[in-house]
Amino acid sequence: MRLPSLLLAAVSVPFTLAIRRDAQSTFSIDAEHSDWDKTPHSDVTGNLIFNSVVDVLQLWPNSLHRHGHSLVAATIPAGTVLYHGRSRETVPDEPDWLAFDFEHAYLFARGNNGHVLSFMTSRALKIVYIDGAGAAKIDDGSMDSQDIIAWRGVHPEYTWKERERIRELCKWASGVHIDGFVRQEFHFELMQCDFSDGLDLITSLDVVPSAGGPRGWKGSLPTASFEQATVAGKWHDRLPGETRVQVDLSGFVSFYDPALTSLVEARRGQRRAQHRLLNISTADIDTKMAELENVLTRATPEHPSGVDWKSVTHVIVDRYADRLKRLERTLGSATSRAVAVSARNQLLIMLEPYLSRDSVPSDDGSKDWLGPVVYRCAASATSYIPVDLLTEQERLILASVDQTLHEICRRLARMWEVAFDVEEAETEEIDATIQSLRRETIELVLWLDWSIWVKCRPACAEDEMCYIPMWPFGGADPDDMTPRCLPYPSQ
Known part of the structure; x- marks a missing residue:
């Protein structure tokens, strides 16, 4: 497949650095740095791929952007x-679902003979992680990437054909020797292809029913509630996410790959929450499926890089997320010399290294x-990666990573140039300076679109939880994902 060509080019700067130059998808700075202010093209996807890596196996961001674009x-x-x-x-004798927490499985222990079976993996299960909210039964894109694996095309009409879906997925899985798929709704779940391979049964518990209680029982019966399953899912809202699944980002397959030309036009003018794979071409499907199959069947690389991409990306978010939001809040205040000076100081802190x-x-x-x-600044995170x-x-x-970091650094430099001498500026210049800084900051924050910035404001009380609409409790409208505080469920 055609991928960006990444080359090392050593240059002489106040301290030695090496940086990649890529003509297709990331930034390119020549040895004289003359093109440092190069604006990203509107079709670039570096920020979207970056976010997909940062958000891997975290419930909150994948609920917020439920139309998954990654297979890992x-x-x-x-x-x-x-x-x-x-x-x-x-024990199931055909493909079926497994939960990561009891509360989720308890929902399905229905009837007078309801049971929750617990299993322990007897070996490492080899799986594909599907990002987004791939278990949400909504026909607007949540299941697009699964459709492509199962049926080699997007089929919104198959949204509720879950039995057919898991069977088709597992037929494909058998050819690449994987055990199943992990996806999420209000919690993560495993679509396990064969319960007789890689799983040991620990217990088969005839659980206390939620109605018609057992002999000798006193008091209220437990409630097999979606609320408690949601609480269990929220344990994995943010970092470290669902740690019982370990992704190998050297096998990260993305439909945001700029080589997939059929999806470019459909994304134009659309927010990330509206991106989907509906218009993907047969050629692009073939490209990505061949890549995925290669990832899953290839031998371990002879010389693995050992790069921890989760850390590489999270260090960037850690360094800039709070600082950019503080800068945005500062610039949203009434115009004054103090605001301009404070903004200058904040920019200096970010650029000082x-x-x-x-x-x-x-x-x-x-x-x-x-x-x-x-x-x-742009070379700081990746310059010597092999x-x-x-x-x-x-x-x-x-x-x-290079594209995202360059845009952060480019915007900060533009703002630093405007604010450089603001402490000596005349009063009439202050307003124009703040307006310029405010515009640059807002545009940068919107382009980055980091999920860490989406939270309940003000913060929820101790007996409340912060919640965004997700299937099956709402969330059919991707334009209504405003976080809200809800009472913590008692049962």
């Missing part, structure tokens, strides 16, 4: 306990002095 090789380690609720005590004694405006009024600053040891999938992640 993963494992569930040996010794992991999983649960299956059903109306009888026997990349400033040298030469980082001052030139007498000719050009902005070339900012090129080395942006270069050092490209030759990366898989094709890692190179796509690398391009997304």
Whole structure:
């Protein structure tokens, strides 16, 4: 498949750096840094791929952006306990679902003979993680990537054909020797293809029914509630996410890959929550399915890179998320010299690691002095990553990190140039400076679109939980994902 060509080019700067240059999908800064202020094209997807990596196996962001675009090789380690609720005590003899927590499985222990079976993995299960909310029974895109695996096309009319879906997925899985698929709704779940392979039955518990209680029981009966299953799911809202699934990002397959030309036009002018795979071409489906099958069947790379992409991406979010939001709040205040000075100080803090004694405006009024600053800032996370040891999938992640970090650094540099001498500015210049800084900050925050910024404001009380609409409790409208505080369920 055609992927970006990433090359190392060493250049001479105040401290030695090496940086990748990529003509297709990420930024390109030449040795003179003259193109540091290059605006990302509206069709670029680096920020979207970056977010997909940052948000892996976290319930909150994948509920917020439920139309998944990533398929990731993963494992569930040996010794992991999983649960299956059903109306009888026997082990399933066909593909079926497993829950990661009892509360989720309990919902399905229906009837007078309701049972929850607990299993322990006897070996590492090899699975595919499907991002987004792939178990939400909504025909607007949540299941698109599963449809492509199962039926080689998107079929909204198959939304409720779950038995057919799991059978078709498992038929394909048998050819690439994987055990199942992990997806999410209000909690994560495993679609297990064969209960006789890789699972040991621990218990088959005839659970206390929610109606018509057992002999000798006193007091209220337990409630097999969606609310408690939701609470269990929310344990995995944010980092570290669902730790019982371990993703291998060297096998990260993305439908945001810029090589997939059939999806570009459908995304134009659309928010991320509206992106889907409905218009994907047969050729692009074939490309991605061939890539996924290669990822799952290839031998371990002879020279694995060892790069921890989750840490690489999260360090960037940790460094800038709170600071950018604080800057946005500061610039939203009434115009004053104090606001402008505070904003300048905040920009200086973010750029300080990349400033040298030469980082001052030139007498000719050009902005070339900012090129080395942006270069050092943009190269800070990835400059010496060994490209030759990366898989094709890692190179796509690398391009997304470079593109995202360059846009952050570019915007900060533009703002720093405006705010550089604001402490000495005349009063009438203050308003224009703040307006410029505010516009740049808002545009950067919107482009990054980090899910960590979506939270309940004000924060919920101790007996409340922060919640966004998700299937089956609402959430059919992707335009209504406003977080809200709800009472913590007592049962």
